[in-house]
Amino acid sequence: MAYFGYALLCEFKLFMIIAILFSGSQAFDPCTQYKTLAEIDRSVNVTNNQINNIVYSTKCDNDLDNQWYRFFGGPLSQKMHTSCVPSSRYCSTVYAGWMKEEHPLESDGRVYRTVCFRYGIECCYRQMLIEVQNCGGFMVYRLPSTSPLLLCGRYCSTSHGSTFIYWISNNT
Numbered sequence: 001m002a003y004f005g006y007a008l009l010c011e012f013k014l015f016m017i018i019a020i021l022f023s024g025s026q027a028f029d030p031c032t033q034y035k036t037l038a039e040i041d042r043s044v045n046v047t048n049n050q051i052n053n054i055v056y057s058t059k060c061d062n063d064l065d066n067q068w069y070r071f072f073g074g075p076l077s078q079k080m081h082t083s084c085v086p087s088s089r090y091c092s093t094v095y096a097g098w099m100k101e102e103h104p105l106e107s108d109g110r111v112y113r114t115v116c117f118r119y120g121i122e123c124c125y126r127q128m129l130i131e132v133q134n135c136g137g138f139m140v141y142r143l144p145s146t147s148p149l150l151l152c153g154r155y156c157s158t159s160h161g162s163t164f165i166y167w168i169s170n171n172t
Contacts, residue, residue, distance in 0.1 A: 030068035030110075030135075030140045030142070031133065031136075031140060033068065034067075034068040034069055034070045034140045035067055035068065035069050036070055036072045037069050037070070037071050037072065037073065037155075037157070038072050038073045039059075039073050039092075040073045040074055041059070041073075041091070041092040042071065042073055042091050042092070042155070042156055042157045043073065043091070043156070043157050043158060043159070044085050044086070044091060044096070044098075044156045044157070045158065058092070058093055058094055059091075059092045059154055060093060060146060060147075060153065060154055061097075061143065061145065061146045061153060061154045061155055062145050062146055062147040062152070063145065064143045064144065064145050064146070065145065066142060066143070066144045066145070067142065068133075068140045068142050069140065069141050069143050070138055070139070070140050070141075071139075071141075071157040072138075073157060078138070078157065078158070078159055079103065079138070079139045079158060079159075080097075080099045080103075080115075080132075080139070080141060080155060080156070080157060080158070081098040081099065081156045081157060081158040082098060082099050082100075082101070082102060082103065082158075083098060084098060084116070084118060084123035084124075085098050085118045085123075090156060091154050091156035091157075092154065093152060093153065093154035093156075094119065094151070094152055095117040095118065095119050095125065095126065095146070095149075095151045095152060095153035095154065096117065096118045096153075096154065097115045097116070097118075097146070097153050097154055097155040097156055098115065098116055098118070098156055099113050099115055099116075099130075099132070100113065100114040100115065100124070100127070101113045103134060103139055104132055104133070104134045106134040106135070106136055108134065109133065110131050110132070110133045111131070111132055111133070112129055112131055112132075113130055113131075113132050114127050114128070114129060114130075115128055115129075115155065117146070117149065117151065119151070126149045126151060126153070128144060128146070128148070128149060130142055130143055130144070143155055
């Protein structure tokens with residue numbers, strides 16, 4: 001009986017070694033394994049009172065789960081904004097988040113960046129650290145929930161090109 005138990009233990013160890021070896025061969029790639037943030041109202045190019053002429057409602061990123069995300073909300077919402085948001089009432093939130101540093105080059109790999117959340121006249125009322133990776137034609141971001149900051153914050157996006165205000169109405 002003792003021999004049988006020893007044989008099972010050896011088989012289990014061998015299985016675990018094989019599992020570890022093969023799991024390492026398929027490394028996680030955030031450029032292919034990301035979630036999408038596709039809301040156009042994340043854009044700093046859209047103010048809260050322009051969204052389909054509806055009453056302003058506050059949106060928060062409290063439900064994000066520290067995964068990799070790509071902004072993909074059309075031409076106005078393609079990457080995280082990198083300068084202080086014009087006011088705290090942009091991006092359909094009260095605390096508008098923007099990345100303090102520039103986006104990395106593709107050769108930089110994964111980097112850490114600071115996201116500031118604007119409130120009132122303070123451009124960096126609260127801040128948190130995120131990861132960013134340049135995937136060639138687009139960026140991906142490892143975004144934690146904003147709830148640890150004890151505020152209703154939201155990560156804001158912008159277009160790849162020049163900034164312009166886009167008016168959304170029921171007529172378009």
